[in-house]
Amino acid sequence: MKYGYARVSSTEQNLDRQILALKEFVSEENIVVDKASGKNTEREGYQALKGRLGLREGDTLYVTSLDRLSRNKEDIKQELQWFKEKKVRLKILDLPTSLVEVPEGQQWIxxxxxxxxxxxxxxxxxxERLTIRKxxxxxxxxxxxxxxxxGRPVLSVPDNFSEVYSQWKRGNITARKAMEMLGMKSASFYRxxxxFEKK
Structure with a gap:
């Protein structure tokens, strides 16, 4: 059985180019996709491929490039070991030597x-991953x-905050009234x- 795997890092990115390239080798219904970072291999689609309903001995997985599996060197090594142990052939489109068929007994080449x-x-x-982070x-x-x-904008404290806070703490006014007097929303008020109480 032939499968394809395509990945982009975010939901805004488009998978069309990868899918188009993979369709030359694999039928579209056998192409699994993920829109998730390549920092590790914990991705829904990819893990499903490696699970009970996915790749079996003798199957072939096509990817457009090696970094679709992961951008982490250690992860890539582990994945390649997994493919080897499971006797699943990995074919990488931008790595032509991975596509070559060799005569029986010469796979070592x-x-x-x-x-x-x-x-x-x-x-x-x-x-590349380390450069992006840097x-x-x-x-x-x-x-x-x-x-x-x-990050989150700094919240300015109204001048009368301590006075209103004291009234609220003493039970003279409700939290709703305190927020109204301070012109603050609930989340901002409690934050x-x-x-204030930590100080």
Whole structure:
């Protein structure tokens, strides 16, 4: 049985290009897709492929590139070991040597070439992931230096907060009344109460 696997990192990204490439080798109903990060292999579609209803000995799995499986070098090695143990052939479209059919008894040639290429490609995939994380970190640091606030906006406390808080705590007014007097929504009010009580 032939299967295909396609993955993009987020729901906004499009799978069409990968599916189109895989359809040359696999029927569309046998193409499994995920819209999830490649930082590890814990993805619904991919795990289903490896589960009871998926790949069996003698099956072939097609992917457009090695980083569709994972962007983590260690994970890629483990996955390749899994395919080897289960006797499932992995064919990677942008790795032509993985598509070659060799005569009986000469599979070691293919395996040797693939092992070298896989080592190189998995290192590149891992490096790309680390580079992306490094750039994100640098972007956050640069934004902080420029005085930009990242994340949830800082909630300003009304001048009369402690006075209204005291009235509410003494039971003179309800929480709803306190929020009304402060012009605050429920979540903001209780968040500020928590911060205020910690001080």
């Amino acid at each position: 293919l395996e040797m070439i693939q092992n070298v290429l896989i080592e190189v490609l998995s290192s590149i995939a891992e490096q 750039r994100q970190r640098e972007g956050i640091d640069a934004a902080k230096k420029a005085g930009k606030h990242l 500020k109460v928590k911060e």
